Amino acid sequence: MKKTLHETIRTDMEAAILSGALAAGERLPTEADLMEQYGCSRMTVNKAISALVAASxxxxxxxxxxxxxxxxxHSMVLDIPDLEAEVLQRRQRYAFHLLSREIRLADPQKEYEQQLSGGEALLVLTGLHLADGQPLAFEERSVSLAAVPDMAQQGFELISPGAWLLKHVPWTEAETRIAAVNAAPEVARHLDQDVGTACLYIERRTWRGEAGVTWVRQHxxxxxxxxxxxxxPARSGGAI
Amino acid sequence: MKKTLHETIRTDMEAAILSGALAAGERLPTEADLMEQYGCSRMTVNKAISALVAASxxxxxxxxxxxxxxxxxHSMVLDIPDLEAEVLQRRQRYAFHLLSREIRLADPQKEYEQQLSGGEALLVLTGLHLADGQPLAFEERSVSLAAVPDMAQQGFELISPGAWLLKHVPWTEAETRIAAVNAAPEVARHLDQDVGTACLYIERRTWRGEAGVTWVRQHxxxxxxxxxxxxxPARSGGAI
DNA sequence: CAGTGGTCTAGACCACTGA
DNA sequence: CAGTGGTCTAGACCACTGA
Structure with missing residues (x-):
């Protein structure tokens, strides 16, 4: 792997910082110094240092x-694994089992449904993610048919709603809440666990521009x- | 706020993409096109587009x-809030209560302690994070005295071990595991909760270069x- | 007020790869 | 093989701000 000049400068400085040769708060050589040291133009030095600034x-x-x-x-990069891929990696069979499916208007009592629907109907689904036939997660999902009209025709026998959305809808923004809860009776029944079993609860809202796309809760x-x-510094690609 | 030329080009393209005027998979104007359109040099166009590439x-x-x-x-940006700041934001008093403190060698049976210690002694602490005097989290922490010798002298009456480390040690890498567990009897007792209460379990290892700094488990x-x-796209600064 | 980084120009040669 | 982006040069003027 041949390195470009600005990559060389970047990795040299990075190594000096990570090794402690350049400690926090210490001053780097000036751009003029580095120009001379590497015998290159200032733009090249600037590009290298800018990358380090971008990496904080x-x-x-x-x-x-x-x-x-x-x-x-202040922040870390949270991996959001594809559930199917992760199950397959454990050498188990993955399946999504649809439990219920309903098309209805947003409940005026529920603020999040109002926000999501945009006045149109919602597709409301519940289902299970299975690994080797055993429940792994219980999912409740609402999808805005205003944003994703095609979804009303889907059966979800071959593909989970989440995977379908990932493939077909270009969203732009998402927010995830992560919590721990004791399984309520309904959740426990679906997951085939005792009531009160600790569950990782993940709630995610997804938008396309200003319009809500989907809102999902998973236990x-x-x-x-x-x-x-x-x-x-060993980050895995542009985490935005 | 006056925008620079490359920022103008960047935000113009970004707006076109987010509005859907340029859909996923569509081709942007070539660099030559944009040079002409904005009447600028190719380096400027290149810088703008490179920023969009970095943002995926x-x-x-x-x-x-x-x-x-x-x-x-594939990934999201996980906010790691400062516990004390978050408690204060709820208009509650924050305190850290040290429960135990021990300096000892790494247990040869425990792989993670061996890795962390580097052959030297470990400072092993347990304590509680309190909000208005009520337990919020139970913490078990090991610190490498090889990496942080100064820590042996600290009392942690005024500052939590985590906050002290944040202030005094320049780490470079960290990994966090997030899970949900039912409170074990000891944890439940410390947190003043029933056994089996769902807890968010956070386990974090922190390195400085190749050397381990600290390993912490929080319930x-x-x-x-x-x-x-x-x-x-509304990301909050260089998330690395 | 002088040194620093911020930005930009108008070129250049090159590697890659799809038509 | 021609068009694209990748990289780099050798300058330039500027804004900011610490000495």
Whole structure:
């Protein structure tokens, strides 16, 4: 793998920072210094340092110079694994089992349904994600038919609603809430667990521009499922 | 707020993509087109489009051109709130209560302790995070004294171990596992909850370069705490 | 007020790859 | 094989801000 010049400069500086040779708060060489050191133009140096700024490893101050940033763990990158892929990776069979399906207007009592529907009908589904026939997660989902009219025709025998949406709808924004709850009787029954079993509860809303697309609640059996988040320079691609 | 030229081009393209005027898979104007359209040099266009590539909104293919990327929800940005700040925001008093403190060698039976210690002693702590005097989370932490020798002198009456580490140690990498568990008897007792109460379980390992810094397990009372993750163009700064 | 980074130009040569 | 993006140069003017 041949490295470009700005990558070389970038990784050299990165290595110096991660090894501690350049400690947090210390000043990097100026762009002029690096131009001379690498025998290149200023644009090339600038590109290298800009990448480090984008990665929050460096902060720049005019007149003063560029400095090693102190890492701030304000956020981490949360992997959102594809459920089917993850089950297959465990060498188990994956299946989605549709439990109920309904097309109806938004409940005026429920604020989130009003927001999602945009005045049109909702497709309301419940179902189970199965691994080797055993329940892994119970899912309750509402889909805006205003945003996704095609979804009314789907059967979801071969593909889960989530996977279908992923494939067919270009969303732009999503928000996920993660919590731990004791399984309520209905949830416990669907998951074939005792009432009160700890479940990882994931609630996600998805938008396309201003319009809501879908709103989903999932209960995962706590002992069978967890989430992983990372922080660090070994990040896996543009996490937006 | 005056926009620079490359920011103008970037936001123009971004708006076209998010509004749907440029749908997923469609081709953007070539760099030559944009040079003419904005009357600028190619470097400026390139910088604008490169930013969109970094944000995963655009993919480039040589000879073919630049295309609107289909969003892939492989990862989201998980907010890691500062516990003390969050408690204060609820208008409650925050406190950390140290339950135990021990300096000892790594247990040869426990792989993670071996990895963390680097052969040196560990500082092993347990404690409670309190909101208005009520337990919010039970924490078990091991700290590598090889990486953080100063920590042995701390009392943690005024500041929690996590906050102290955040302030004094420049780590570079972290990994967090998030799960739901039923409270074991010891955890339930510390949290003043019934045995079996659903807890959000967070386990985090932190490194500085190759050396482990700390390893922490936290049990949060499920009904009192949750986590939020985001995906979308309205991202909050360089999430690495 | 001088040194720093921020931005931009008008070129250049190149590698890749789809038509 | 021609059009695309990838990279780089050698300059330029500017805004900001710490000494």
């Amino acid at each position: 490893l460096v902060e720049r101050r005019k007149k003063a110079g560029s400095f090693v940033a102190r890492p701030k763990m 995962f059996i706590g002992k069978d499922y967890d989430l992983i988040a990372h922080f660090g | 909104l655009v993919e480039r293919r040589k000879k073919a051109g630049s295309f609107v990327a289909r969003p892939k929800m 949060f009372i499920g009904k009192d705490y949750d986590l939020i993750a985001h995906f979308g």
